[in-house]
Amino acid sequence: MAKPLLEARRVSKSFAGVRALKEVSLTVYPGEVLAVVGENGAGKSTLMKILAGVQSPDSGELLVEDVVRTIGSVQEALSLGIALIHQELNLAETLDVGANIFLGREPHCCGWVDAGRISKEARLVLERVGLKVDPSTLVGDLTIGQQQLVEIAKALSVDARVLIMDEPTSSLSDHETKVLLSLIRELRGRGVGIVYISHRLGEVGGLADRVEVLRDGENAGSLLGNEISHGAMVQLMVGRELSQFYPHQSHQTGEVVLEVRGLRTRAYPGQAVDFQLRAGEVVGMAGLVGAGRSELLEALFGVVPALQGSVRVSGELVSPRSPRAAMDAGIALVPEDRKHQGLFLEMGVRENLSIATLHKEQAGGFLNRTKEKALCEEMIPSMRIKTAGVDQPVQFLSGGNQQKVVIGKWLATRPSVFLLDEPTRGVDIGAKQEIYRLMEELAAKGAAVLFVSSDLEEILGMSDRVLVLHEGRLSGELHRSELSEEAVMRLATGEQTEAAAI
Numbered sequence: 001m002a003k004p005l006l007e008a009r010r011v012s013k014s015f016a017g018v019r020a021l022k023e024v025s026l027t028v029y030p031g032e033v034l035a036v037v038g039e040n041g042a043g044k045s046t047l048m049k050i051l052a053g054v055q056s057p058d059s060g061e062l063l064v065e066d067v068v069r070t071i072g073s074v075q076e077a078l079s080l081g082i083a084l085i086h087q088e089l090n091l092a093e094t095l096d097v098g099a100n101i102f103l104g105r106e107p108h109c110c111g112w113v114d115a116g117r118i119s120k121e122a123r124l125v126l127e128r129v130g131l132k133v134d135p136s137t138l139v140g141d142l143t144i145g146q147q148q149l150v151e152i153a154k155a156l157s158v159d160a161r162v163l164i165m166d167e168p169t170s171s172l173s174d175h176e177t178k179v180l181l182s183l184i185r186e187l188r189g190r191g192v193g194i195v196y197i198s199h200r201l202g203e204v205g206g207l208a209d210r211v212e213v214l215r216d217g218e219n220a221g222s223l224l225g226n227e228i229s230h231g232a233m234v235q236l237m238v239g240r241e242l243s244q245f246y247p248h249q250s251h252q253t254g255e256v257v258l259e260v261r262g263l264r265t266r267a268y269p270g271q272a273v274d275f276q277l278r279a280g281e282v283v284g285m286a287g288l289v290g291a292g293r294s295e296l297l298e299a300l301f302g303v304v305p306a307l308q309g310s311v312r313v314s315g316e317l318v319s320p321r322s323p324r325a326a327m328d329a330g331i332a333l334v335p336e337d338r339k340h341q342g343l344f345l346e347m348g349v350r351e352n353l354s355i356a357t358l359h360k361e362q363a364g365g366f367l368n369r370t371k372e373k374a375l376c377e378e379m380i381p382s383m384r385i386k387t388a389g390v391d392q393p394v395q396f397l398s399g400g401n402q403q404k405v406v407i408g409k410w411l412a413t414r415p416s417v418f419l420l421d422e423p424t425r426g427v428d429i430g431a432k433q434e435i436y437r438l439m440e441e442l443a444a445k446g447a448a449v450l451f452v453s454s455d456l457e458e459i460l461g462m463s464d465r466v467l468v469l470h471e472g473r474l475s476g477e478l479h480r481s482e483l484s485e486e487a488v489m490r491l492a493t494g495e496q497t498e499a500a501a502i
Contacts, residue, residue, distance in 0.1 A: 003066060005030050005193045006051065006082065006162045011060035013046055015396060018388045020046040021217045023060065028162055028193040033184060035196045035208035038237055039428035041386055041398035042214040044197050048164050051195070052084035053077035075104075081161035085168055089147050091139050091154075098122035098135030101154045125153045130179035144171045144337070145289070152180065163187065164195040169203065170426045173289040181207060199428050201230050213237055234429060246461030247436055250480065253464075254279030255314070257448040258331075258417045260300070263309030267295035268472020272309065275467055275474060277417065277448035282439055284463035285452045286488050292472040293452040294336055297419045301333035302326045313417060327356065332410035334403075336421040336452075342406040345395035349387050349405060350376050352394050356409045379408040384434055400431025407438060418442050420451040424458065436462060456485050470494045 006028040013021040021043045028034055036044050049055045051062065053071040061068050064080050071077050077084070091100050098118045099106075107114040107121075122135035131149040139147060148171045155163060165184075169177045184194055184207065198204050204211065211223040213236035221236040223229075258277040264270075273296060277283055287293050299306040302320035311318050313329045320326035326333070335341035343352055354372045376390045383404045387397060394402055403423065410418070420439070424432045439462065442449050453459050459466055466478045468491035476491040 002030050004028060004063070005065060007063040007066075008047065008051060009061050009063065011047065011050060011057045011062070013043075013050065013055065013058050016388065016392075018396075019217050021050075021057075024214065024217070024219055026051075026195075026212060028195055030161070030191045030193050031188055032209040033188055033194040033196055033207055035198065035204045035211045036214065037198070037201065037204060037211060037233055038214035038220070039398075039400070039430040041216075041401065042237070042428070043217040044214055045166055047214070048084060048166050048195065048197065051077070051162075052082055052164055054084065078158055078160070081159075082164070083155040083158050083160035083162070084164040084166065085152050085155045086166055089144075089151055091147055091150060093140035094138070096136050096138055097126070097133060097142075097150055100139050100150055101125060101135075101157050103154075105158070121157070122153075125157045126150075128156060128183060129153045130176065130183075145173055145176055148172055149176060149180075156183075160192065162193045162195065164197075166197045167199065167426055168196075169198065169200065177203075199426065199432075201233050201429070204228070204233065205230060237429060246458075247433070247440055248282065248462045248464075249440065250464050251280040251443050253281045254446060256312075257314055258300075258450075259310075259312040259315075261310045261312075263296070263299060263311070264307040265292060265295045265299045265472065266304055266307060267292045269307050271472035273469075273472075273474050275477075277450055279416075279446045279448055280443050281464040282443050282449045282451070282462055284459040284466045285450060285469065286456070286459050286466055287469035287492050289454070290471075291469040291492070293469055294421050295472075296469070297333060297421050297450070297452060298335075300326065300419060301331055303333070327413060327415075330414075330416040331419065332356075332413055332415035332417070333419040334406050334410060334421060334423055336425070338399075338402055338406050342409075343394050343402060346393055348391040348393055349380070349385065349397070350390040352405050353379050353408050353412065357412045375412055379412065383408045383411075383438070398428075398431075400427035400434075403427050403431065403435065407435065411438075411442075416447055418447050418449045420449070422453060423451055424453070424455070456488060459483075459488065460485065468492050 004027045008026040010023040010025060011021055012023055024043065024047055038044050050057050053074045053076050062071055101122050102118050107117045119135045129149045129152050131146060139150060152168060168180060172180065188194060205228055208228060211228050211233060213220040213233065215237060223232055256276050257279045261274050262272045264272050285293050298304050300311065300320060302322040302325050305321045311320060318329040320329065339345060350372060354375055385404050386401050394405055423435050439449050460483050464480055466483060466488060468475050468488060470492055475494060478487055
């Protein structure tokens with residue numbers, strides 16, 4: 001076998017007494033895709049940051065082409081040919097695309113930044129990732145998916161020998177994902193070592209030459225070639241077999257809890273949407289990227305008030321002109337972007353869990369710490385939130401545990417309508433199952449659950465009914481007996497079917 005490009009030997013790392021890695025070893029060879037998988041909190045991102053110079057290990061050693069190195073900064077890693085594409089976007093939104101790609105590495109001419117060269121070279125690397133935007137476009141004006149492609153283009157521009165990709169497709173459309181996977185195969189053919197982290201095990205199975213599994217901060221096992229399968233990865237990740245991934249069972253439905261008539265959003269003012277949700281049912285909302293799903297949920301929650309239409313909760317006419325008004329009506333929303341819209345990252349678990357019920361936890365104008373403590377004692381074990389304590393800042397929790405804090409915050413308000421926007425995006429297989437379990441418990445207790453997902457398998461597995469949007473229009477409804485990927489995609493692409501339209 002060829003000489004390794006990069007090797008980690010017995011690397012350990014702890015944060016505030018919480019162990020993230022324990023004697024983890026990893027080897028990256030030229031011309032291969034090495035997938036690193038594991039549940040949230042398994043230590044994947046921490047290990048990648050150590051390899052890329054973002055963090056330093058407490059013990060262990062790193063070797064680059066068989067030479068022991070101390071990688072003390074991102075610049076040192078880049079000089080050694082190691083580049084990291086972060087899961088969390090690391091871009092300057094007030095700078096343009098070209099400036100972001102070459103930030104800190106700007107070419108100069110006669111003492112001035114060579115803007116022409118930046119534009120020319122940025123166009124080339126943007127073309128490689130399939131992003132058709134002008135390099136002079138402000139990053140802040142791009143969608144999340146486009147920003148992710150800029151992050152990838154930035155890493156490609158350094159001509160790295162080891163390219164580390166941490167959840168690179170989590171915000172990409174199907175088309176963008178296909179372009180990226182094709183690019184990865186091209187880089188592999190050039191001898192680049194690719195370290196690929198993803199919770200999408202189907203994606204891993206079709207791409208990886210080797211799989212390294214981490215569990216609880218330790219090496220749990222390796223898979224090579226034909227050994228790589230969904231079942232084998234899951235068993236190593238969680239230490240057990242998951243016999244039934246989607247636990248959904250249809251419940252006895254009750255009265256109409258949410259009735260939406262003639263709702264027009266700012267995203268699609270020319271389209272009016274009508275639908276109902278009943279107590280005890282889980283309804284999926286499908287559609288292609290840009291179909292208006294998130295905008296519809298935001299209108300129902302008053303984030304961006306609807307232009308027109310009526311909303312009734314349990315028969316009562318409500319006017320969700322603000323999130324507080326929606327909360328008072330019994331509506332809760334778990335947003336798509338948990339870090340920017342769902343959490344106060346620098347605050348602790350306690351503050352984040354209690355923030356939605358803050359107005360009910362006051363005594364004489366002061367916080368009622370007794371109620372706040374009681375809420376945490378109820379939510380942390382019931383949500384299975386892994387935390388060092390109630391005051392641990394949520395920014396240090398894994399993605400899955402952060403999502404459970406967001407959901408727990410809204411559970412505390414006892415809503416009758418639960419809206420979830422991409423609830424399992426960027427979380428591991430174990431956390432997904434726990435989120436599915438919570439959705440089932442909500443429905444069993446009589447809540448109406450509406451969830452948006454771009455994962456068709458998830459939509460099919462967890463829904464009693466599916467509402468499909470196409471360019472802001474509700475193109476159809478499918479009941480559980482009618483569900484199939486083909487039926488959903490026909491409606492999502494605008495094709496009329498005999499499925500009942502609402």
